[in-house]
Amino acid sequence: MSDYSVIGKRVHNIDGTEKVTGSGKYTFDVVLPNMLYGKILRSPHPHAKILKIDTRRAKRLVGVKAVVTGKDTLGRKQGIWRRFPELCDEEILCRAKVRYIGDAVAAVAAIDEDTAEEALDLIDVEYEPLPAVFDPMDAIKEDAPQIHEGVELNININRHIEWGDVDEAFEKCDHIREDKFKCSSQAHVCMETHDAVASFGHNGKLEVWTSSQSSYYIQRLYADMLDMNESDIRVTNRHTGGGFGSKFELDSAQFCAAILSQKLCQPVKIVLTREEEFTATKRRTPMYYFLKLGAKKDGTMLAKEVRVITEGGAYTAMGATALYLTGFFSSFPYKYPNYRYDGYRVYTNTATTSAMRGFGAPQSTFVGESQIDMMAEDLGIDPVEIRRKNGMTPNYEVPGQAFIQSCGLHQCLDKIEEHIEKRGKLPPNHGIGVSAYGFMSGGIFNWFNTPYAFSAAVVRINIDGKVDVYTGTCDMGQGSNTTLAMICAEELGVRLEDVRMFSGDTGICPPDLGAWGSRQTLMGGNAVKMAAAECKQQLIEFTAAKMGVNIVYDLDIKDRWVHLVDRPERGVSYFDIVKEAIRGKDGVAIMGRGHYTPHRKGMISPAYSFGVQAAEVEVDPETGRYKLVNVTTAHESGTVINPVGIEGQLEGAIMMAGGYGFCEDQPMDEGKILNPSIADYKLIRSLDMPETDILEIDTYEPEGPFGAKEAGEGLTNPTAGAIGNAVYKAVGVRIYDLPITPEKVFKALKEKEKQQKKAKK
Amino acid sequence: MKKELKFKVNGQPYEIFVKPKTLLVEVLRDLVGLTGTKRGCSSSSCGACTVMLDGMAVKSCSVLALQANGTEVVTVEGLAKGNELSPLQRAFLDHGSYQCGFCTPGMLMSSTALLTENPRPTKLEIKEGIDGNICRCTGYNAIVRAVTAVVKGEYKEAK
Ligand code: FES
Ligand code: FES
Numbered sequence: 001m002s003d004y005s006v007i008g009k010r011v012h013n014i015d016g017t018e019k020v021t022g023s024g025k026y027t028f029d030v031v032l033p034n035m036l037y038g039k040i041l042r043s044p045h046p047h048a049k050i051l052k053i054d055t056r057r058a059k060r061l062v063g064v065k066a067v068v069t070g071k072d073t074l075g076r077k078q079g080i081w082r083r084f085p086e087l088c089d090e091e092i093l094c095r096a097k098v099r100y101i102g103d104a105v106a107a108v109a110a111i112d113e114d115t116a117e118e119a120l121d122l123i124d125v126e127y128e129p130l131p132a133v134f135d136p137m138d139a140i141k142e143d144a145p146q147i148h149e150g151v152e153l154n155i156n157i158n159r160h161i162e163w164g165d166v167d168e169a170f171e172k173c174d175h176i177r178e179d180k181f182k183c184s185s186q187a188h189v190c191m192e193t194h195d196a197v198a199s200f201g202h203n204g205k206l207e208v209w210t211s212s213q214s215s216y217y218i219q220r221l222y223a224d225m226l227d228m229n230e231s232d233i234r235v236t237n238r239h240t241g242g243g244f245g246s247k248f249e250l251d252s253a254q255f256c257a258a259i260l261s262q263k264l265c266q267p268v269k270i271v272l273t274r275e276e277e278f279t280a281t282k283r284r285t286p287m288y289y290f291l292k293l294g295a296k297k298d299g300t301m302l303a304k305e306v307r308v309i310t311e312g313g314a315y316t317a318m319g320a321t322a323l324y325l326t327g328f329f330s331s332f333p334y335k336y337p338n339y340r341y342d343g344y345r346v347y348t349n350t351a352t353t354s355a356m357r358g359f360g361a362p363q364s365t366f367v368g369e370s371q372i373d374m375m376a377e378d379l380g381i382d383p384v385e386i387r388r389k390n391g392m393t394p395n396y397e398v399p400g401q402a403f404i405q406s407c408g409l410h411q412c413l414d415k416i417e418e419h420i421e422k423r424g425k426l427p428p429n430h431g432i433g434v435s436a437y438g439f440m441s442g443g444i445f446n447w448f449n450t451p452y453a454f455s456a457a458v459v460r461i462n463i464d465g466k467v468d469v470y471t472g473t474c475d476m477g478q479g480s481n482t483t484l485a486m487i488c489a490e491e492l493g494v495r496l497e498d499v500r501m502f503s504g505d506t507g508i509c510p511p512d513l514g515a516w517g518s519r520q521t522l523m524g525g526n527a528v529k530m531a532a533a534e535c536k537q538q539l540i541e542f543t544a545a546k547m548g549v550n551i552v553y554d555l556d557i558k559d560r561w562v563h564l565v566d567r568p569e570r571g572v573s574y575f576d577i578v579k580e581a582i583r584g585k586d587g588v589a590i591m592g593r594g595h596y597t598p599h600r601k602g603m604i605s606p607a608y609s610f611g612v613q614a615a616e617v618e619v620d621p622e623t624g625r626y627k628l629v630n631v632t633t634a635h636e637s638g639t640v641i642n643p644v645g646i647e648g649q650l651e652g653a654i655m656m657a658g659g660y661g662f663c664e665d666q667p668m669d670e671g672k673i674l675n676p677s678i679a680d681y682k683l684i685r686s687l688d689m690p691e692t693d694i695l696e697i698d699t700y701e702p703e704g705p706f707g708a709k710e711a712g713e714g715l716t717n718p719t720a721g722a723i724g725n726a727v728y729k730a731v732g733v734r735i736y737d738l739p740i741t742p743e744k745v746f747k748a749l750k751e752k753e754k755q756q757k758k759a760k761k
Numbered sequence: 762m763k764k765e766l767k768f769k770v771n772g773q774p775y776e777i778f779v780k781p782k783t784l785l786v787e788v789l790r791d792l793v794g795l796t797g798t799k800r801g802c803s804s805s806s807c808g809a810c811t812v813m814l815d816g817m818a819v820k821s822c823s824v825l826a827l828q829a830n831g832t833e834v835v836t837v838e839g840l841a842k843g844n845e846l847s848p849l850q851r852a853f854l855d856h857g858s859y860q861c862g863f864c865t866p867g868m869l870m871s872s873t874a875l876l877t878e879n880p881r882p883t884k885l886e887i888k889e890g891i892d893g894n895i896c897r898c899t900g901y902n903a904i905v906r907a908v909t910a911v912v913k914g915e916y917k918e919a920k
Pocket of ligand 1: 799805806811821822
């Protein structure tokens with residue numbers, strides 16, 4: 001692959017200098033002339049009727065310009081599963097009822113934040129508290145309070161996936177395990193909280209600057225909620241201070257800012273506080289997991305049955321997708337000939353659960369990888385071996401679901417085995433746990449019901465040969481602009497510094513579904529590559545005509561040199577050709593268009609990446625405290641476009657996924673999140689961060705641009721399972737519910753001691 | 762009642778009238794207009810608002826503006842000399858020590874303060890130096906590698 005001139009090189013992110021100098025503008029930094037500041041009043045009750053809202057006192061406060069409630073909206077409900085109106089269930093500004101502590105009931109615009117804050121205290125809301133339910137296991141009971149009208153047993157949505165004959169297969173198994181697990185919630189904790197500056201003009205058009213992962217989704221959802229034409233709404237995503245799955249649904253900052261601005265025809269800025277970020281935005285879906293796994297003596301796994309009940313929180317959001325994906329990825333990365341999944345998403349009076357990096361797969365991987373280790377132990381087989389025996393291979397069809405082309409799982413297993421062998425005999429109370437995973441490269445499903453191509457791009461070459469790329473993709477920090485610019489430069493035969501990116505602005509970029517489900521490199525990349533190829537074709541045709549090349553020769557462009565492929569020394573400068581070609585086109589810049597929508601690629605994703613991770617922990621058996629010593633990951637993501645980017649994704653994923661396994665949690669009391677601050681929400685800081693090593697495996701994905709596929713989100717999947725398995729290897733206790741805290745390890749150690757003593761007697 | 766605040770920011774003297782309760786971060790962002798300094802929590806626990814005050818790293822969300830009277834403040838905008846980036850800024854670029862970039866100004870200020878105080882920190886000391894700064898994107902190790910490279914003299918100070 002070394003004949004690439006841009007791809008695979010270690011480069012600076014194209015927006016790097018803005019980030020290290022502090023000059024990059026985030027929505028957080030946007031200030032417009034005549035701008036007001038907004039604040040949102042939220043429900044203190046987990047479940048209550050709104051009897052009356054009196055805003056008169058607030059409106060009289062000097063400096064307050066507008067106060068709005070649900071009555072000022074059209075009363076529509078938003079949802080990202082737009083194909084299913086019954087799943088569009090979130091008003092954002094509640095009119096009759098609140099369903100969790102944090103539901104928005106009113107919003108204020110004032111001359112500054114302090115005044116807006118003060119006005120919130122002057123809004124009188126009369127509630128009639130209703131019985132509430134917090135745990136999905138309680139919410140599905142006959143006598144549980146009903147959270148949404150007409151939704152029986154509070155079941156928001158269910159999903160079923162099945163292939164083979166599971167019941168018959170279990171009959172043939174030599175050994176069957178049944179296990180229960182519980183996966184906790186997790187907060188995204190983007191360093192930039194949700195924010196928006198919305199500006200309605202007297203011309204009836206809306207402009208919004210917002211920190212987001214999908215400008216197109218936000219634009220479309222605004223259009224639904226405000227009954228406007230999409231094209232009258234311009235959503236611009238500047239630098240975004242992190243997303244991780246939290247920023248592609250219309251949120252309260254965006255909606256309230258727009259409603260307020262509509263009233264006043266003045267720009268309104270709303271920035272959620274850190275506490276609101278923890279309590280009133282969405283979060284990772286907690287899940288109860290029931291697993292049944294059957295295998296032959298030799299470790300061949302014949303059947304798996306999975307039942308899941310998820311805590312949905314108050315609204316559907318993207319939680320329905322998480323329910324589906326956790327079911328699909330529960331079969332990963334193994335070849336189960338027989339498989340059955342039943343998942344139920346249940347409404348509760350808690351903050352809504354939705355998408356978060358990994359999207360249901362960190363949960364399924366934690367439980368699945370824990371259980372497969374237990375199965376291996378039962379059968380007396382090495383953990384790496386059992387994974388090898390059952391692991392997916394290239395060109396494998398997940399029956400009726402998906403087709404996997406490239407797959408480097410077995411090479412990853414080999415590398416991790418080598419790593420463990422090299423580590424040799426471990427010091428006492430150390431353990432290495434292994435966990436394997438796979439993940440998708442963008443979803444095929446279109447529950448959002450977009451009529452557009454999933455990804456699209458326009459490439460324009462200006463008179464000086466410099467290249468502008470317009471794409472609706474969003475760079476939220478994952479570096480997609482750099483990756484896409486590299487793809488464009490490689491395809492077109494120019495240098496990275498020749499390319500300028502315009503992304504995430506619905507006013508100038510073609511729609512793209514945005515940065516979620518690991519879709520930007522493959523889908524956005526294919527669109528950009530196609531657009532660049534169209535430009536290149538025009539330049540090549542022009543050059544061929546101008547040079548009078550014998551038609552048996554092919555031409556190509558590399559490093560700004562348009563030349564004969566077989567005789568590279570015969571060519572002309574790219575810059576000269578661009579000038580002349582534009583003149584030859586009556587002064588029209590060279591333009592190319594590209595798009596990508598997966599067709600005939602199964603139901604889930606056009607491509608999958610795989611990896612195996614080994615986590616080493618050191619446990620103090622006296623206290624249960626443990627340290628993450630090292631996390632080594634063998635990883636394959638097709639052709640590596642941006643190696644610095646991949647390393648960053650990997651290490652960052654370990655911080656987040658390690659946190660999921662190790663310490664992050666959102667304990668609640670009667671629906672109230674008890675740790676809504678960075679001081680109280682424990683996450684991995686620099687001192688807790690383990691050593692991280694990456695072993696990159698070479699694969700090539702035929703469906704991806706230059707052979708590339710997903711890299712970064714899937715890495716959130718394996719770590720919790722690897723930690724669980726490592727703790728077990730170190731001190732022999734198995735933790736079934738996340739996070740694996742020292743307290744739980746300590747308790748389990750005590751319990752184990754008790755059992756051992758009993759056994760001796 | 763507003764009071765006068767006289768201080769220097771990145772070498773430039775300012776005289777500003779502020780309310781007693783105004784925070785340093787508010788003055789820097791809203792009145793001086795330097796938005797490189799971020800806010801991630803406003804309660805002294807994320808480090809996004811870190812600046813240097815007379816050479817020491819402080820969280821500007823937990824310092825009253827008037828406490829900065831008579832001091833010299835350096836923000837991320839003050840790290841480069843003209844068009845020359847500081848060694849740490851260049852090292853951050855090379856090592857991919859940022860992703861979304863929202864924590865980066867704070868990280869740079871904490872590391873700059875660390876190296877001012879202790880030009881040869883160990884790896885553990887570097888980790889301690891940035892332990893008050895949360896980064897949700899990078900996993901910290903790339904930041905530690907960048908600081909280490911500067912400590913090893915791989916990046917020379919601009920003249
Ligand atoms: S904003 Fe000051 S420490 Fe978080
Ligand atoms: S780069 Fe995003 S928080 Fe550090």
